Amino acid sequence: MTKAPPLVKIGLALTLVVLFFLSFFLGRYSVDPITLLQGLFNHFFNPAAVASGSSGYALDHVIFNIRLPRILLVILVGAALASAGASLQGMFRNPLVSPDLLGASAGASLGACVSMLLGLPTWALPLCAFAGGLIAVAAAVWFGRMVRYDPTLSLVLGGILISTLFQAGVSLTKYLADPTDQLPNLTFWLMGGVSQVGQRDLVIAIIPLLLGFVVLFLQSWKLNVMSFGDEEAQAMGVNVRRTRVLVILASTLLASISVAVSGIIGWIGLVIPHFARAIVGPNYKALLPASLLIGGSFLLVVDDVARLVSAVEVPVGILTAIVGVPFFIVIFRRNMKGWS
Amino acid sequence: MVAPHQVIQEGGHPIDCPPEQLPLLRVRGLKAGYRKHEIVHGIDFELDQGEFVCIIGANGCGKTTTLKTLLGLLPKLAGTVKVAGQDTAGMPARELARQFAYIPQASPPPFPFTVGDVVILGRTPYLNRLSQVSAADREAARTALATLGIEALIERTYTHLSGGQRQLVLIARALAQSAKLLVMDEPTASLDFGNQQTVLTRLRDLADLGTSVLMVTHDPAHAFFCADRVIVMDAGLIVADGAPGDVITTQTMRQIYDIEVEVKRVTVADGQREHVCIPIRGHLREAQTAGEIARDKVQKASPDTVLPQGKEDR
Missing domain, CATH: 3.40.50.300 (P-loop containing nucleotide triphosphate hydrolases)
Structure with a gap:
């Protein structure tokens, strides 16, 4: 029944909106607010000014073919990873769970690598990533149940083992890849890069990502109930098995599609939910939207920094790890006090 | 408490319920x-x-x-x-x-x-x-x-x-x-x-x-x-x-x-009578020594009665 003050929610949403517009101005091709408005106006109302070969073409291309898809994808990926992490943490009653720790990211990257190695068509890549992610998560959950030890730790351990196994698979695909063209592509993609994304990636990713968000939002109340354990949840009228399947499918879908379009971007799924919890509390009705907004904003900032920090773009996955680890230590120390 | 639509008879039975639905x-x-x-x-x-x-x-x-x-x-x-x-x-x-x-x-x-x-x-x-x-x-x-x-x-x-x-x-x-x-x-x-x-x-x-x-x-x-x-x-x-x-x-x-207790009624505050159940010190079971009990337990614990781990209390 507690509610984060409405101002907090509005503030989070506003932050994302402001960051969204600011991000258009950042980058090597200089765009200032006036030119952005001009470009928008011309794009919609004056097509002649942006036709190929005209003076406005370069600006239009930068805004609509490069920056807009990239900004939108970065927001979606950040939001997807954060909300998947938040949901998995509640469902497994485990603050240490995230899509990467459960093996979803490693599984999805193996699926995607295999798809690239075999030269499958583009639309097959997200499918292969999702299949790989599902297999990995299923294996990690199975392992966690098989080991009769502290359930929190055995699940994490299962995820680490399965990740290792799938990463070995990824290494194998790299080893087999053609070193002249496939290998560099694979390697850069795996580092978590969004520098190459375009409209096509956005088109591939947007439907499954929205589907994942909708499913998780519909389960948000049940995630509150599931935080108290399976038996209590069922006694309160939740169909535990169905909820679990839906949450695992949706979270894995979100994580896998993120991996498919932008490679492995770690730490967001683990850190952002804790950060969001510190701001709006653990109630999933508020936590999921907050994770989504903060995840999107955070990755957008990191991506902006990646674009600006040097002449050569730093893959965003490297930066999230550098920022995520110290962030996690702080959040973890603060939040752990409420958990025992 | 009785549901509002039910009327209590003298015998305490709601009349609009058939007898088989009473409990x-x-x-x-x-x-x-x-x-x-x-x-x-x-x-x-x-x-x-x-x-x-x-x-x-x-x-x-x-x-x-x-x-x-x-x-x-x-x-x-x-x-x-x-x-x-x-x-x-x-x-x-x-x-x-x-x-x-x-x-x-x-x-x-x-x-x-x-x-x-x-x-x-x-x-x-x-x-x-x-x-x-x-x-x-x-x-x-x-x-x-x-x-x-x-x-x-x-x-x-x-x-x-x-x-x-x-x-x-x-x-x-x-x-x-x-x-x-x-x-x-x-x-x-x-x-x-x-x-x-x-x-x-x-x-x-x-x-x-x-x-x-x-x-x-x-x-x-x-x-x-x-x-x-x-x-x-x-x-x-x-x-x-x-x-x-x-x-x-x-x-x-x-x-x-498997223990000996004494159940007594005692008078507590306001003259109310309450039951108490008191374990008797030293009497795990009458005429049974600790050694005998241990032997009993071992015999009882045949493999098919051993409970799976983590499910002790059923």
């Missing part, structure tokens, strides 16, 4: 347990509207298994369970949750929910597909907290409360669930003496307001304190069922716990 809960021939390991071997019991019934028995006798089967957490192996005349077989979880509310031993969630967050979860079986909480749901949660006298805790963090307070919050959550019967599994097991009494007093008050309760307990004193009726279980069967003073006796305690 709130009717259990017939219930067999329960795990696959290939039957623990409860066919039990019959009933519980009337507004009655407070305690189940006592040794570890592994089937108390918890019985509760979990009623709640639909374990599939039943045989028998019928009827609530207000309605068979619970095949009932979806949501419908079952409107019949039974479960109060487990408080085991905190990993995240710092507030008390308000926890209690309103009891409304889960009444929410629509989008899980929108209505003003009526909030009111039900607030009323539940007020009934237990803990409305001041509503903004507090659940995980920061004392064990006794947490248990009261779980009881409030169960009240908010507006189920026909409260089902509890040793709700006071991990509490200190003072908190145990607080929780038990609140429970007894609830029963006096008309709430129906089925509670598993280990402590005969708790049964004497709360229960209208006590069911004694041993090795998956009911061996006694009646008023606390009639069934908690030297004989039944010897049968289920």
